Amino acid sequence: MALKSLIKSPWILHFDTGSCNGCDIEIFATLTPLYDVERFGILNAGNPKHADVLVLTGPVTQKTRSRLLNLYEMMPEPKLVMAVGDCACSGAPFVNAYNTMGGVDTVLPVDIYVPGCAARPEAVIDGVVKALEKLAKLAAGEPAPPAHRREEGDIPLEVYDPEAAAAKARAATAAAKGAKDAPKGEV
Amino acid sequence: MDYLWLVIATVITVIAPFAVAVLAGIDRRITARMQNRVGPPILQPIYDLMKLLSKTKMLINKGQIILATLYVAMSILALWMFIAGADLLIIFFVLSAAAAFYTLAAYAVLSPFSQLGATRELIQLLAYEPVVLMVFFGVYLVNGDFSSAATDKMLILWLPLMFAAMILVLLVKLQKSPYDVAEAHTEIVGGPEVEYSGKFLGLVKVGHWYEAALMFAVISLFFGHPNMYIAFAGKLILVFLALFIVILVDNSTARLRFGQMARVVLTYGLALTVVNALVVWAVQEGVIPWP
Numbered sequence: 001m002a003l004k005s006l007i008k009s010p011w012i013l014h015f016d017t018g019s020c021n022g023c024d025i026e027i028f029a030t031l032t033p034l035y036d037v038e039r040f041g042i043l044n045a046g047n048p049k050h051a052d053v054l055v056l057t058g059p060v061t062q063k064t065r066s067r068l069l070n071l072y073e074m075m076p077e078p079k080l081v082m083a084v085g086d087c088a089c090s091g092a093p094f095v096n097a098y099n100t101m102g103g104v105d106t107v108l109p110v111d112i113y114v115p116g117c118a119a120r121p122e123a124v125i126d127g128v129v130k131a132l133e134k135l136a137k138l139a140a141g142e143p144a145p146p147a148h149r150r151e152e153g154d155i156p157l158e159v160y161d162p163e164a165a166a167a168k169a170r171a172a173t174a175a176a177k178g179a180k181d182a183p184k185g186e187v
Numbered sequence: 188m189d190y191l192w193l194v195i196a197t198v199i200t201v202i203a204p205f206a207v208a209v210l211a212g213i214d215r216r217i218t219a220r221m222q223n224r225v226g227p228p229i230l231q232p233i234y235d236l237m238k239l240l241s242k243t244k245m246l247i248n249k250g251q252i253i254l255a256t257l258y259v260a261m262s263i264l265a266l267w268m269f270i271a272g273a274d275l276l277i278i279f280f281v282l283s284a285a286a287a288f289y290t291l292a293a294y295a296v297l298s299p300f301s302q303l304g305a306t307r308e309l310i311q312l313l314a315y316e317p318v319v320l321m322v323f324f325g326v327y328l329v330n331g332d333f334s335s336a337a338t339d340k341m342l343i344l345w346l347p348l349m350f351a352a353m354i355l356v357l358l359v360k361l362q363k364s365p366y367d368v369a370e371a372h373t374e375i376v377g378g379p380e381v382e383y384s385g386k387f388l389g390l391v392k393v394g395h396w397y398e399a400a401l402m403f404a405v406i407s408l409f410f411g412h413p414n415m416y417i418a419f420a421g422k423l424i425l426v427f428l429a430l431f432i433v434i435l436v437d438n439s440t441a442r443l444r445f446g447q448m449a450r451v452v453l454t455y456g457l458a459l460t461v462v463n464a465l466v467v468w469a470v471q472e473g474v475i476p477w478p
Contacts, residue, residue, distance in 0.1 A: 005241050008234035036224035038215070041231055047376050049245070049384035052238070076385035077243045 004139040006052055006078060007132050009041035013051035013075070017068055017104065019058025022118035023085035027055060030121040042128065048074035053131065054108075055124075059087040059094040060101040072108055080131050081147065082112045084124055089113045098165070109147035196270040203266055204396040207403070208232040210426075211396070214434055221438045236392055242385030247296045251382065254292035255391055261285035262397035269404050272336035275323040282319075282401065286312050289394070293379030304378020307369040307445045314452040315356045319405075321460035322356075325349045326408060328467045335408070339418075343409040343425070348463035350409055353402075354432055355456045359448065360402050362395075363437040366452075368445040403429075 016024055030037060031044050045051040048071045060068060072081070083104040086092040091102035104110050111134060114127035137144040212229040219226025228234070246252055265281040290312065293305035327333050329345045343350055357363075362370040369378045383391050406429045407422035443451075469475045 005234060005238040009231065009238045033219075033222045033224045036219070036226070038219060038227050039225050041227050041234060046372065047381060049382065050377070050380075050388060052242075074245075074384075076245045 007135050007139065009043070010053045010080070010128065010132065011043045011045040011051050012053045012055050012128075013045055013048050013071065014055045014057070015068065015071055017056050017058045017064045017088065018061035018100065019085065019087060023057035023088070023116075026118045026121055027057065027084060027124060030124045035121050035125060037125065037128070040128070040132075048072075049076070051075055052078070053080045053082055053128070055082045055084055056088050056104045056108075057084050059091045059097075060104055060107050062099050062101065065101055065107055068104075068107060080111045080135070081108050082114065082127055082131060083110045084114045084116075084127065085119045086115055086117045089115050092117070105148055109149040111147045113148075193271055196267055196272075199270050200263060200267040203400040204393055205233070207396040207400045208236065210399075210403070210430060214430065217431070217434050218438055221434070236389050239389030239392065240386055244386050245384045246387065247298075247382050251292050251295040252387055254288050254295055255383070255387060255394070258285050258288040258292060259390055259394035259397065261288060262394045262401070266397050266401045266404065269335045269401055272334055275326060275333045275335050278335060278401075279316075279320060279323055282398075283312070283316060285394070285398065289379060289391075296382040298382050300375045300377070300381045301379060303375050304369050304381065307375075308379055310445050310449050311359050311366070311369055311452075314449040315359045315456070318352050318356050318452060318456045318460055321457065321464060322346075322349045322353055322405065325460065325464050325467065328464060328471070335404075338411050339413045340411045342411060345467055346409065346463055348459040350406075350429075352456045352459040352463075353406060353409075354429060354436075355452055357402055357406070357429060357433050358436060359452065361399055361433060363433050365436070365440040365443040366448045367442055368448050374442070 014024070014027055029035070048054075052075070054072060054075060056068070072079075081104065083089050087094060088104045091097075091100060091106075094100045095102055101107055112127050112131045114123050116123050119127075134144045209229060209232075211232040212227070215231060216226045216229060261281055262285045265278050265285060268278050268281060286308070290305050290308045293301045293308060323333065325346045326342065329340055329342055330338050355366075359366045370380065375381070380388065380391060403426050406426050410418065410421040410425045412418040412421055466475070
């Protein structure tokens with residue numbers, strides 16, 4: 001029942017988790033009268049407490065992680081998470097960057113992945129349609145792919161540890177300094 | 188009072204929000220056509236409500252929800268009293284109480300957007316209430332009493348300026364631009380609505396629909412005819428006309444600041460009603476000769 005009624009009026013909340021704004025612009029293009037997503041009852045809620053679908057763009061940075069979890073918890077169930085763009089899907093070029101967590105699925109379970117750099121409005125609409133298909137399946141009691149949460153070991157991700165990195169840097173500096181200060185006569 | 192009519196009034200009160208939901212659907216459809224797009228199905232507001240009511244409960248504090256429930260109850264009571272043919276002045280006070288509860292509910296949460304919205308809601312309450320009161324007074328001048336029961340008199344011929352003032356009130360009450368200052372989705376993310384979620388947002392929406400139903404009922408008061416069918420058709424056409432004007436204004440203007448809203452409604456809106464009331468009084472007293 002809950003899912004069935006959600007199919008006809010998915011309200012979205014868009015959050016930029018660290019995107020370059022390319023995908024954001026495409027999402028706003030999707031919301032313009034040209035594509036008219038209100039045909040499907042889709043509204044841009046702009047408020048996590050009113051929204052049903054969380055649309056995320058960009059790799060999750062260390063700074064946005066807590067905000068993202070906060071927004072996710074504010075949304076009442078049932079809710080969907082949609083990762084738009086290559087960065088949100090997998091982390092793309094930022095995959096082992098010291099300041100990112102990787103894709104959205106390292107932080108939240110993701111229902112729909114929309115790849116593309118940047119994802120075109122048509123692809124975003126297609127993603128929403130896929131999400132609604134999944135909801136329809138769940139509402140009918142049919143099996144549907146569960147939301148995906150990337151487990152450790154899925155792809156090798158280096159966990160960034162500032163302490164260890166600092167120690168490593170200190171050791172490297174000390175080694176370089178030691179090499180410089182070493183008496184030349186020994187060689 | 189006739190008990191059968193009270194039962195009928197109750198039935199109409201139960202159906203009213205669905206009628207307003209269809210009107211809201213038509214509103215969204217016409218808005219979409221004005222923006223050169225297709226738009227949602229006519230029943231979209233009902234789908235939205237069903238979805239909201241089926242979501243999980245999340246509440247900030249109990250006080251907010253109790254006050255919001257009182258707001259909805261007062262809105263329902265105001266509409267029921269109107270259909271049952273009660274005194275317009277009492278309906279006015281019940282309507283004010285509803286708006287006051289809504290404002291208090293918004294003040295009950297500490298979100299800055301909610302607080303801002305509540306303050307704006309109060310300002311807009313101060314702005315449109317005198318106008319509504321004057322419109323009810325105009326109805327009294329023509330009909331001879333404050334009853335909300337439909338009469339044979341064609342009020343719009345007597346009170347055309349009051350009808351124009353009611354359009355201003357409708358713009359404020361239905362949260363349409365340029366006077367959607369309290370809601371202001373793009374500015375203060377929904378104002379008083381910001382902290383409701385799921386089921387409770389649905390509850391507040393129902394309250395809004397009851398308020399809108401009452402406003403449309405006041406609009407329908409402006410048309411009267413001895414023939415029941417002509418009267419009904421005329422009332423319906425008048426409501427659609429008012430709604431169309433509101434949609435047209437909504438789509439061709441941008442939001443003003445709440446101070447500007449208060450200024451326009453309290454000067455032009457109130458002046459329209461006062462002038463209209465004075466002219467009606469002068470004609471009735473024979474000061475102005477009327478054919």
